[in-house]
Amino acid sequence: MDGPPATERPELRRPIVASGGGGFSPLTERSRVEEYVVELARDARDRERPRMCLIATASGDDDAWIARFHEVFADVAETSHLALFDRTVEDIEPFLLEHDAVWVGGGNTASMLAVWRAHGVDTVLQKAHDAGIVLAGRSAGSICWFESGTTDSYGPTIQAIHGGLGFIAGSNSPHYDGEPQRRPAYHALVANGSLPPGIAVDDFAAAIYDGPTLIEVVAAHAGPAAYHVGATADGVVETVLPARVLP
Secondary structure (H helix, E strand, O other): OOOOOOOOOOOOOOEEEEEOOOOOEOOEOOOHHHHHHHHHHHHHHOOOOOEEEEEOHHHOOOHHHHHHHHHHHOOOOEEEEEOOOOOOOOOHHHHHHOOOEEEEOOOOHHHHHHHHHHHOHHHHHHHHHHOOOEEEEEOHHHHOOEEEEEEOOOOOOOEEEEOOOOOEEEEEEOOOOOOOOHHHHHHHHHHOOOOOOEEEEOOOEEEEEEOOEEEEEEEOOOOOOEEEEEEEOOEEEEEEEOOEEOO
């Protein structure tokens, strides 16, 4: 999977960007992967300054993360956020559907999914996906698009989580090179049938989907990649999916 030349960007009807990790935080700048999301958002509605919405439910709508999102993307997009713990948006559907991209932050995946369902965000995100709005995120914001994945939502030990939105079949494991537990835990969970086969993604890389179909893997710099992880009678098989380094 070499992907198109570095100067090209595939045309996507229903983009999902599943990032392993890395990028902006309260103390860091945005990465090239996040800038790629902005480019996809420009394409989505042909707006030079796309409308981007942060959903930071997984961090409990942490103020520092929300403030940093607005700061980091202010020069390239019109930014907003959807808070659910101190909710100010009465009708979530029209609010989210007016955006060109939704970025989902990291944190507790299990709690995030439960809160989303309590507020109907899961249903609205399905409508956003059908409308071609760019759906993106890292860590919890990557796992959520899949059926299942690896999580530390239940404590320090990496465990299986099910009940994702299911826009993409199979499982997802972020932080594959960034957290020592992730690779062995994912292998074990796939091997024993706790998780279905799926894709693991390094920090500063992202798997790019058009609907449920993997199109390519991109990375902010040389080194990070993604991997298909499956089980056979002889054990776990991990196949590297080389990344296209973003210009």
